[in-house]
Amino acid sequence: MTLRDLKIGQAGRITAVGGEGALRQHLLDMGVIPEVEVVVVKYAPMGDPIQVRIHGYELTLRLSEAERIEVSREPYVANHAYAEPLHIPHPGLGEEHLTAHERAQEHPLPKGTILKFALAGNQNCGKTTLFNQLTGSKQHVGNFPGVTVDRKSGAIKGHPDSEVIDLPGIYSLSPYTNEEIVSRDFILKECPHGIINIVDSTNIERNLYLTMQLMELGVPMVLALNMMDELKGNGGTVRINEMEAALGIPVVAISAAKNEGIDELIEHALHVAHFQEPPQRQDFCSPQEHGGAVHRCLHAVMHLIEDHAEAARIPLRFAASKLIEGDALVREALHLSQNELETVEHIIQQMEQERGLDAAAAIADMRFNFIRNLCRQTVVKPHKSKEHVRSLAIDRILTGRWTAFPAFLLIIGLIFYLTFESFGAWLQEMLESGIDWGVAAVDQLLTDAEVDAAVHSLIIDGAFAGCGAVLSFIPYIVLLFFFLSMLEDSGYMARIAFVSDRLLRRIGLSGRSIVPMLIGFGCTVPSVMASRTLPSVRDRRLTILLSAYMSCTAKVAIYAFFAEPVFGNMAWLAMVGLYLLGIVTGIAVAFVAKTLVMKGEAVPFVMELPNYRLPGIKNVAHLLWDKTSDFLQRAFTVIFVASIVIWFLQNFNFHLQMVDPAGDQSILAIVAGVVAPIFEPLGFGDWRVATALVSGFMAKESVVSTIETLSAGVPVTDILSNAGIICLMVFCLLYTPCVAAVAAIRRELGNKYALYTVLLQCSVAWVVAYIVSLFL
Amino acid sequence: MNLISVILLIIILSAFVSTLVYLVQKNRRGPTCGSCSCCGDSGCPMRR
Known part of the structure; x- marks a missing residue:
């Protein structure tokens, strides 16, 4: 049975994601991975594409793509235990900066260095609003070299010795679109001193997927949980200290639209960039999960390509995971010998055999498993999002079968x-x-x-x-x-x-x-x-x-x-x-x-269908x-x-x-x-x-x-x-x-x-x- | 031609020449580029 066979309102559990190449990788990056529940919401007025709900957000894809996604109507039974929620005491007075900053790894930059930040996040997560809050009206618009992708930059308000570069809205660092290539090239080649990763906290699972890939780059980073006001308004919340402890980077709750939490975000961003504090965690695979197949594969490949990654100046963990996913650009940049390439192939084949999934799906699954665990430990989900309910109601007219075109x-x-x-x-x-x-x-x-x-x-x-x-x-x-x-x-x-x-x-x-x-x-x-x-x-x-x-x-x-x-x-x-x-x-x-x-x-x-919002x-x-x-x-x-x-x-x-x-x-x-x-x-x-x-x-x-x-x-x-x-x-x-x-x-x-x-x-x-x- | 005419002519001509120079420079660094300090293009003559 495929996703196409499900009727409106029916739910199914994904069992396999077919197809090949960049599109398949994009589907995986968007969270369409085995063992995830998907619900058919509606069909477009002309019967194609289809709108589905997955990981709590709305995704649209064509029937021809839906046909390649196999689903089962059997409920999902986890074959491994989820972690229990963490409980970390709130820091005392004056201890706010101690939680996610590791003094031992600090390498302070000389005073007067202009701190360059990359602002990265998914599409529709409020990135432009945050960029405007951070920089005010002093912005420059240009291009990323070689391509006509907008490059907006500006100094943080009150900090003239800083520069924030607004990267395009992306879902992952896989080379699916020009924007994704530009973003990862910028971080790898222009070496920003820090990354400000903005995440839509109302859609946190899908958004954290990019966060994990950014963390693999080893660049000092701050996580900004945007739209926290909306999440809290719907009865949900995020345990910030617990998330900081689990990820090893500073996490700040913000509302870019209401200008809440921005000062704290700036403080943390300047701190991690000035003291060059890399994320304390980059290893997301677990030796216990599915017999540790992905964990062993990743670490074996990391050992094998260590010298090549260093020579190519690509962060090791990122290079290994991309190589396993089959990223042609990383593979080319690493200049591996035939012998090494074959060894990597063998390691991947062994992992695929043990895990029962192909390499790209296994890596995506490993990341989403980590995210699911993290969310269970640190996120209190709201029962229902008012904004989502409102969007569905509006969509009854604006994307309704008979009303969409007249509207x-x-x-x-x-x-x-x-x-x-x-x-x-x-x-x-x-x-x-x-x-x-x-x-x-x-x-x-x-x-x-x-x-x-x-x-x-x-x-x-x-x-x-x-x-x-x-x-x-x-x-x-x-x-x-x-x-x-x-x-x-x-x-x-x-x-x-x-x-x-x-x-x-x-x-x-x-x-x-x-x-x-x-x-x-x-x-x-x-x-x-x-x-x-x-x-x-x-x-x-x-x-x-x-x-x-x-x-x-x-x-x-x-x-x-x-x-x-x-x-x-x-x-x-x-x-x-x-x-x-x-x-x-x-x-x-x-x-x-x-x-x-x-x-x-x-x-x-x-494509994602974001909730309707009133533009700022x-x-x-x-x-x-x-x-x-x-x-x-x-x-x-x-x-x-x-x-x-x-x-x-x-x-x-x-x-x-x-x-x-x-x-x-x-x-x-x-x-x-x-x-x-x-x-x-x-x-x-x-x-x-x-x-x-x-x-x-x-x-x-x-x-x-x-x-x-x-x-x-x-x-x-x-x-x-x-x-x-x-x-x-x-x-x-x-x-x-x-x-x-x-x-x-x-x-x-x-x-x-x-x-x-x-x-x-x-x-x-x-x-x-x-x-x-x-x-x- | 009186003095005011000469002054006005000089103002208009200098505005014309400086705008022309600006446009030529802007065109050299690409018409979609809005700032001379942020493009990063290796071929850009205004590169910082």
Whole structure:
């Protein structure tokens, strides 16, 4: 009997986990291991994937994966005794620091050393909230070398001689995704002085799995038990002193959202890092468990590879366990001889025979056994989690069979309405009139001061007209990012992936691709970067290809500018239509690419469904500030430069004499006149439009500023017909992404693919705009 | 051209040149990189 055969509400005990390679390892890392109980919660609206409850959390996987998991309906009977709960007296006054700090192993760093910390944890455990609490507003955003994985860092508040690096949210240190490889490479190669491991205490069993792997790295470490307020609110708790004693690292109960326990966490983190106190425990295998098969295997391999691990600078225990799990990267780094490799193989075979499980499952089982024992000794579980019950109730509608898709359309429709019509439009109008007033005031000042006509024009028609036109669209951009971050932080984005998986599989993608695609509505750059969470290159390529068709917020400025004069009050509906056209075109392109070029199957869909949570105001504010400042930076750099250059080209001829900017004697008019005929069949073969489209490659907002600058006050409806304007909007929707997005694609997939993307999108845009022109 | 015009022209031109220099530098260290001190990329000219 397999997991697929269980009906909704039925429970089963896993007896074997089939499959192979990275996916199987990922399933094991997520806690899908033999002898664990699993309950089927529901099926997605289209009948696939399936939602199950395991280790107290919700996991989704496809039926094809569920088919490989064998289950039995017999109850589990432990063949070994669990440890009894520990009882350790609470430390007395002034003894708080003595429990988990081993003075004998201290190697204090010289004073003045900048203490570097890695902040590591599972996804959805409150890591970003903790990072914001630790660092405040002083954060730097960059990349991990070689890959486009975000690297956020910042000094701990009040401790300028420290640096916290926010690692990506990961479930284990197995090389399943780029993020997991980046995280372990960072810890192994950049040697942070300490690790702050954040754990969701309401889902402690699954979260501690990563903790154990981090402890194997031998780096000084502090364990932060987040969401303790929630756990205690539901009647549960964690015996902190007992957990410290069992793990040999400082354990601190915190609530990142409420800023509770953060000071104590910082104190412990600085202490272990400064005194270089490694975890007192790294050995989690037991000689008593299942005849000690795993224990003997691990220790035998450790002895065998000791010199190789030292030479490769990989912590011994970590190297041994990864080698046994079959981690190809560690195996390669160790440079073992053929003889040694064969010996390792023999040791593993012996263990598998004695344990009755394959090596990867045996190691995962050993870790989870330790965790189960630890939790029995130190964790008082709540009877029921209010947050979980609430999530299940919400999911009855948001992932319900008949309600999931209408709810999704309703939510997205509401977001668009609020952003582009009601609230957003009001804010935009306010800002626009403010900018117009400011420009008019400066204009008057310059006139009064009898400023030279050329300089006057440079300031007003060049710099102010260009930047001002773009700045007025800030409300749209900020609001759309606000709603997207709300979707992501609340946990709804994961539900959208669950609901849409089967639909996306028809175009060769998995539900996980929906996240980068939705982010694409905000900005293509983070959307391209978000595709890194997909474990297959094929899926990453296809997702990036599709994401580029999701209309980014910068294009909103273009639509709003052109739609208003043509559609009047119905402009917002035209904008929704453009968004839909982008989606349909993207799907069509992806479908053709899947059929002709990128053949193959989508990556497996194994994903956690976190409880719904209200996003933290601070987190959202941080994100909005990031996006707004990024937009302002672009407005005052790229667009400023582009506006000045365009003003110059528009106002001078090839003999550097000033000419009429609206005439056809300027450099710009002559050059753009060469390109313009390409757009003649589409109804916008005007040199000013051609110039605007070229400048749009720098930044999409530039299209508007360029048209504003070039039209010199002439309404756009006097330059183009209504049909031409509509075709222009369609072309802008689909043509090449901006230079920043192309650069992100180049970093992610290489030069060739970035060039293909640009050429493909321009061609598709021309063809679709031409088709639209035939109907108008 | 009066003095105010000259001053304004100098301000605009220096803003233009410094922005251009900034953009060229930013492009050299990758457009997705937001800070010059944290990238770690070995090819980055701004690497600390």
